Amino acid sequence: MPNRLAGKTALVTGATSNIGRAIAEEIAAEGAHVVVSGRNPERGAEVVDGIRARGGRADFVRADLDGSAAASRALAEEAGRVLGGRIDVLVNNAGIYPADSTAETDEKTFDEVYAVNVKAPFFLTAAVAPAMAEAGGGAIVNLGSWIARLGIPVGALYSSTKGAVETLTRAWAAEFGPRGVRVNAISPGVVLPSVPGEVHPAETMMKGTPAGRMGTPDAIAKAAVYLAADESSFVHGIVLDVDGGRTTAAVIAA
Incomplete structure (x- = not known):
């Protein structure tokens, strides 16, 4: 089913690498x-050039989503301008992941992670969703994480921010769904770009799962397209696990 998003416009945050780029x-x-958004113009240009070389339409809009309402509003306004006055699809992907333990996390880091991972998508959604509703509807896709629901001994701060994003997903579905804006989330598992011949230490977290391996960014990207496209028109407020079964099946490692 090609061209499922033909005629649509989209803003993807954190789109200069890894999952965001694939989406x-x-x-x-x-x-x-697509508006490719991120902090690094060189990487943004690389993504845009690649999309255009394959016949797609893309532009880069630099944004430092520091959690301030002003930064989120500025991105919404500029992306809307570049996209001809409307945003049909918003993907809240930008985030940071410090793997510190709780005791090693200082207050500055705490505030920064919540600013980028929670405040920024909150205020970006606040800027975009009402305009979507006024234009007749749209779709918002948030990025959660498997460790929001399955504890691991590092990264408690990050986990809590993704728990907040998943809660916001359900709240926004209730708030904006009746106005034609569908809001859903994807919960990726252990996902990294594949490198031939290289075994990443994170592989150990997927041992014993149904998939038995790490995922790749394109798996998350395909799920994002499904949630953004009309084929999921009856899907509201879900968190779609794309994690190789990490959170749904008992892990029995050999």
Whole structure:
């Protein structure tokens, strides 16, 4: 089913690498005009050039989503301008992940992680969702994480921010769904770009799972397209686990 997003416009945050880049590329491949957003213009240009080389439509908009309402509003306004006055799809992907223990986490880090991972998507959604509703509808896809629901001994701060994002997903579905804006989330498992011949230490976290391996960014990107496209028009407020079964099946490691 090609061109599932033909004629649509999309804003993807944190789109210059890894999962965000894959999502931007996949959404563009499905026919949408995509704003690639991030902090690094060089990496942004690389993503945009790649999309255009494959016949897609993309532009880069630099944004430092520091959690301030002003930064989120500025991105919404500039992306809307570049996309011709409307945003049909918003993907809240940008985030930071310090793997510190609780005792090693200082207050500055705490505030920064909540600013980027929770405040920024909160105020960006606040800026975009009402305009979507006024234009007749749209779709918002948030990025959660498997460790929001399955504890691991590092990264408690990050885990808690993703728990907040998943809660916001359900709240926003209730708030904006009746106005034509669908809000859902994806909960990725252990996902990293594959490197031939290289075994990443994170592989150990997927041993004994149904998939038995790490995921790759394109798996998350395909899920994002599904949640953004009309085929999921009856899907509201879910957290779609794309984690190789990490959180749904007992892990029995050999």
